[in-house]
Amino acid sequence: MPPASFLHNLHPLTKVVWSLAVVTAAFFLQGPLPLLLLWASVLAVAGAGKVLRQVLPALKGLALLAGLFFLFQVFLIREGNTVFTLFPAKGIGQVTDVGLYACTVLALRMLAMTSTIPVLLATTNPKDMVVAFVEKLKVPYLYAFMLVTSLRFIPILQEQLDLVLQAQRARGRDLEGRNFIKRVKAVVPLALPLLLVSIRRSRTLAISLETRGFGSGPRTHLRPLAFRPADIAATAACLLLAFLVILL
Amino acid sequence: METLIEVQNFTFYYGESPVPALADLNLTVRRGEFVGITGPTGAGKTTLALALNGVIPHFQGGRWSGRVVVAGMDTAETPCSRLARIIGSVFQDPEAQLVATDVEEEVAFGLENQALPREEMLPRIEEALTMVGIRDLRHRSLKELSGGQKQRVAIAAALAMRPAVLVLDEPTSELDPQGTQDVMEVLRLLNREHHLTIVLLEQKLAAMAPYISRLVCLHEGRVVADAPPREILRREKLLRELGLEDPPVAAFFRQLQRAGLYSRDLPLTVEEGREELGRLFAKEGIL
Incomplete structure (x- = not known):
């Protein structure tokens, strides 16, 4: 059982609104400090929802991505005073004060915007997300079901891939070559069995759905989601804050 | 006893295949029976299971003739969703037949499709999980369960729809001996205590024989033997000819x-x- 917190109990759409509010705010905030504060607020929400530890690996990945983004961009901006040059002799790798500032803002903006996603996923049951989209946003159930099912099949495919890999290693196939072309070639014998297994699996799933009366008409949900006062309050607060940021 | 399933001269060819998967097959199952159906790979077990729950001819195309009547309804003229309330189906691959992320949602899925109100779902989920002995797993994630437990969830999901008959297609083929025995014990209980009619298509003759009241042997899409398991196990030649487990x-x-x-x-x-x-x-x- 996941640890329950107020964040887990909020309506999925409330959390989507929060996520969008953070994105909006990130676009309108200009300085590194406000963006840092925004990011800190996302972390604070994760902490209050008792999922900080859980989303930490994802946050680390996102921070790494933002860092890479920073590195790629920082050398491209030529305006402003040069702070230092990576290879002074050749004049390559100039870093300017304008570049440093702009890239820090960009990287922080990206980090703040994307950090809500792991928090959203960690505190929301995928099924609830589907129900929310179907009931409140009138997305056809079939599409929502397709999305969740494909998400559910990813770890199963991963397991299958490991199995195929092991089977081929056991037959002496070298899949670890450093040569790029060799590695691309090695993908084919991996992809084919994986594809065949997936087709067989999806057939079983389709038959299983058929025999359980899927798609026979209107359906009900085991866990209907109520939009509670707490959701209204949280949504209003998010919208208000986003508005304030835009006005300022 | 009342007849629940009646297969009359049923023949089925997959696609353009010249060899029939089922050839002029006749089979009657009465209410309350626990029928085991066995045969080597390719004898038509899976095809028969799909013919019983209406996937053939509604979902799986092919040429066919004859009739399959379940609880008085011709499967060719009844939509799968209607048949789903009479026939509960359980398949081989525990992974691919489950659709939800946790046990409760999985068992509720068929009920949601029937648009049952929530108040009616909750007791049915409880009942189905109790019947297969996994009430304590109700709020667990499916990821954490063993193969045997997953198959019991699949059985519970079928039972929640309160079917008249349970059709299981090699439900234990991916399970270890303990998992296999657990599933068999659950089936025996469902048959004895809850008077559920069960059709079990299974290759593991030794595992199945002690539990069933009647054994049907298939070969090349035909019924070649139909008797209590003890009688069939006496016929060594038949077992060897069909390549059945002895x-x-x-x-x-x-x-x-x-x-x-x-x-x-x-x-x-x-x-x-x-x-x-x-x-x-x-x-x-x-x-």
Whole structure:
């Protein structure tokens, strides 16, 4: 059982609104400090929802991505005073004060915007997300079901891939070559069995759905989601804050 | 006893295949029976399962003739969703037949499709999970369960729809011996205590034989034998011709029979075998 917190109990759409509010705010905030504060607020929400530890690996990945983004961009901006040059002799790798500032803002903006996603996923049951989209946003159930099912099949495919890999290693196939072309070639014998297994699996799933009366008409949900006062309050607060940021 | 399933001269060809998967097959299942259907790979077990729950001809295309009647309804004229309320289906792959992320959602799925109100779903989920003995797993994630537990969830999901008959297509083929036995025990309980009619299509003859009341052998899409399991296990030639598993306990006692040492019914389990041996030793004055 996941640890329950107020964040887990909020309506999925409330959390989507929060996520969008953070994105909006990130676009309108200009300085590194406000963006840092925004990011800190996302972390604070994760902490209050008792999922900080859980989303930490994802946050680390996102921070790494933002860092890479920073590195790629920082050398491209030529305006402003040069702070230092990576290879002074050749004049390559100039870093300017304008570049440093702009890239820090960009990287922080990206980090703040994307950090809500792991928090959203960690505190929301995928099924609830589907129900929310179907009931409140009138997305056809079939599409929502397709999305969740494909998400559910990813770890199963991963397991299958490991199995195929092991089977081929056991037959002496070298899949670890450093040569790029060799590695691309090695993908084919991996992809084919994986594809065949997936087709067989999806057939079983389709038959299983058929025999359980899927798609026979209107359906009900085991866990209907109520939009509670707490959701209204949280949504209003998010919208208000986003508005304030835009006005300022 | 009332007839629940009636297969009449049913023939089915997959796509353009010249060889029929089922050939002029006839089978009757009465309410309350626990029927085992066995046969080598390719004998038509899966095809028969799909014909019973209406996937053939509604979902799986092919050429067919004959009739399959379930609880008075012709499957060719009844939509799968309607048949789903009479026939509960469980398949081989525990992973691919589950659609939800946790046990409760999985069992609720069929009920949601029937648009049942929530108040009616909750007791049915409770009942179905209790029947297969996994009430304590209700709020667990499916990821955490063993293969045997997953198959029991699949059975519970079928039971929640309160079917008249349960059709299981090799439900234990991906399970270890313990998982297999657990599933068999659950099926026995459902048949004995809840009077559920069960059709079990299974290759593991030794695992299935002690539990079923009737064994049907398929070969090349036809029924070649239909009798209580003890009678069929006496027919060594048939077992060998069909390439069926020969349960070791029964095989041992058949040897004794041939040597003229044993004349009672063939035991099917190790426990029964031990008892019969004890009786034999006592009679012969060995012990």
